[in-house]
Amino acid sequence: MIEVRDLVKFYGDRKVLHGLSFTVGVGRVCGFLGPNGSGKSTTMDILAGLLGPSDGDVKICGYDVVTQSKEVKSQVGYLPDNPPLHREMTVVDFVTYVAKLRGMKGAARKQAVDRTLEECDVVDVADRVVGNLSKGYRQRVALCSALVHHPKVLILDEPTEGLDPNQIVHIRNLIQKLARERTVILSSHILSEVQATCADVIIINNGRIAAKTSLTEEETRRPQVVFSFASGADSALAWLREKNFVQGAKAHEGTVGAVVVDFREDFWEGGGAENVARLNSQLVQGGFGVSGISQHKAGIEELFFNVIKSQNQIAAH
Amino acid sequence: MNATLAIAQRDFKGFFGTPVGWIAACIMFLVAGLLFYIVTFGLITRGQAVDPVSEILGSLTGFLNYINIFIVPIFTMRVMSEELAQGTYRLQASAPISSWSIIGGKFLGIMFFFGVIGLLMLVYPLFVAVFAQPDYKVMLSGWLGLILNIAAVVSIGLFIGTLTKNAVISYLGSVFFIILFLFSGYIQGAPEWYQRSVNILELGNDLSRGILKTSSLAIYAAICGLFLFLARLVLESKRWRV
Numbered sequence: 001m002i003e004v005r006d007l008v009k010f011y012g013d014r015k016v017l018h019g020l021s022f023t024v025g026v027g028r029v030c031g032f033l034g035p036n037g038s039g040k041s042t043t044m045d046i047l048a049g050l051l052g053p054s055d056g057d058v059k060i061c062g063y064d065v066v067t068q069s070k071e072v073k074s075q076v077g078y079l080p081d082n083p084p085l086h087r088e089m090t091v092v093d094f095v096t097y098v099a100k101l102r103g104m105k106g107a108a109r110k111q112a113v114d115r116t117l118e119e120c121d122v123v124d125v126a127d128r129v130v131g132n133l134s135k136g137y138r139q140r141v142a143l144c145s146a147l148v149h150h151p152k153v154l155i156l157d158e159p160t161e162g163l164d165p166n167q168i169v170h171i172r173n174l175i176q177k178l179a180r181e182r183t184v185i186l187s188s189h190i191l192s193e194v195q196a197t198c199a200d201v202i203i204i205n206n207g208r209i210a211a212k213t214s215l216t217e218e219e220t221r222r223p224q225v226v227f228s229f230a231s232g233a234d235s236a237l238a239w240l241r242e243k244n245f246v247q248g249a250k251a252h253e254g255t256v257g258a259v260v261v262d263f264r265e266d267f268w269e270g271g272g273a274e275n276v277a278r279l280n281s282q283l284v285q286g287g288f289g290v291s292g293i294s295q296h297k298a299g300i301e302e303l304f305f306n307v308i309k310s311q312n313q314i315a316a317h
Numbered sequence: 318m319n320a321t322l323a324i325a326q327r328d329f330k331g332f333f334g335t336p337v338g339w340i341a342a343c344i345m346f347l348v349a350g351l352l353f354y355i356v357t358f359g360l361i362t363r364g365q366a367v368d369p370v371s372e373i374l375g376s377l378t379g380f381l382n383y384i385n386i387f388i389v390p391i392f393t394m395r396v397m398s399e400e401l402a403q404g405t406y407r408l409q410a411s412a413p414i415s416s417w418s419i420i421g422g423k424f425l426g427i428m429f430f431f432g433v434i435g436l437l438m439l440v441y442p443l444f445v446a447v448f449a450q451p452d453y454k455v456m457l458s459g460w461l462g463l464i465l466n467i468a469a470v471v472s473i474g475l476f477i478g479t480l481t482k483n484a485v486i487s488y489l490g491s492v493f494f495i496i497l498f499l500f501s502g503y504i505q506g507a508p509e510w511y512q513r514s515v516n517i518l519e520l521g522n523d524l525s526r527g528i529l530k531t532s533s534l535a536i537y538a539a540i541c542g543l544f545l546f547l548a549r550l551v552l553e554s555k556r557w558r559v
């Protein structure tokens with residue numbers, strides 16, 4: 001559905017995208033995660049056909065964004081980070097105007113406008129002036145403008161930016177509802193946002209793809225265990241590393257005297273909890289002062305911070 | 318065409334939805350009303366023979382052509398620079414329509430607005446017609462001159478508007494460029510055809526005196542075509558900004 005190969009973009013001499021390559025399949029929700037200024041919005045502008053790439057191939061639904069931009073634009077619904085709204089218009093007039101821009105006519109247009117207003121839950125404010133609505137409603141109206149032509153691909157640039165928690169939940173639910181029959185790509189620098197709505201995640205930093213992962217894979221990944229020690233954490237770490245059922249062990253970042261242990265697959269098979277309890281007894285008997293045990297799941301957050309940190313370190317060198 | 322008309326209709330309605338349209342209309346009617354009164358009153362009190370068309374309406378449309386240099390850029394600034402700054406231009410840019418449709422829609426939107434103003438201004442010729450026998454052909458040619466002048470200024474203003482997101486620069490730049498364009502006809506050594514072509518105020522005055530030439534219409538068409546084409550080029554280039 002979305003195929004990006006070696007995408008490069010220059011602004012003057014400044015290279016903002018360094019050969020991005022990724023694909024997003026039909027019916028997937030893909031999160032574009034990255035700090036501000038990482039190139040998310042530029043990539044989205046290119047996907048929506050608003051900006052031309054300096055190099056590389058971008059195809060949406062099989063259409064090339066450069067040579068078949070009209071076809072691409074008719075397949076794509078785009079919500080930029082700064083929602084384009086004519087604030088002096090009423091909601092229904094605004095959505096009708098966008099439908100006219102999209103070449104829709106007569107009864108089909110009216111039907112599409114009504115369907116979109118309902119889909120985005122703005123029927124109750126349809127006759128109100130856009131500028132008088134709350135930010136959450138305005139965002140939903142902007143979403144209407146991206147959806148009115150029933151696009152196959154939906155590109156949302158920071159759709160929950162600046163909304164209050166209630167409005168965020170509302171927009172999130174809406175995106176999940178819309179994703180049932182569309183390919184959605186959304187950008188955010190809020191980790192929880194991506195975690196809550198996306199199946200796949202692409203982490204972008206300094207115009208490069210830093211990591212690609214599937215959140216479903218992350219969810220099914222086996223947990224790690226954190227042992228906290230009152231003293232002697234270093235010797236306990238060495239002791240743990242020698243065990244054949246331990247795949248890896250490292251000091252826990254940010255917590256003094258704690259060790260993160262990653263066990264082999266077979267450790268968890270047939271009573272992982274009992275095995276942890278047994279290991280705890282062995283540690284106590286070995287004279288290590290265990291003060292606590294907890295489960296640790298490496299989430300998207302850790303992945304994000306690790307890749308951004310390592311990339312920035314490489315850039316600094 | 319559907320999209321072009323949609324943009325024109327939205328912009329047209331938008332002018333009446335904000336104070337800009339009403340203020341501009343008020344200024345134009347205030348100036349036209351005052352001028353109509355002064356010219357008519359002056360001619361009558363001096364006891365001169367009043368040629369209702371060439372004297373009264375000629376002065377009226379001729380003066381409005383000057384005024385429009387300062388009024389029309391307010392509209393081009395709104396529909397181009399402000400839309401670029403507020404991001405609403407992205408709505409049009411992300412739709413499957415050509416840059417011609419966008420620029421054409423904006424041009425038509427402003428022309429519809431001034432078309433309505435122009436129609437309402439027919440009250441002056443009608444008023445004259447009650448008391449005298451004006452030459453309707455000359456009246457019509459003067460009205461056409463006013464509209465063509467506005468069209469030329471709108472085209473130039475739209476072109477300048479595409480170059481900047483800053484509304485103030487867009488307005489002042491348009492006024493400055495239009496004046497420069499007019500004065501470029503006085504440059505020593507400029508070809509005669511050029512001197513004749515760029516002075517749209519003089520062309521407008523000819524029309525208000527009833528001198529309707531094909532060459533004048535062609536010059537207006539060329540000016541509108543050239544600047545709308547340039548505006549379209551700038552919009553296209555935004556996609557490829559490097």
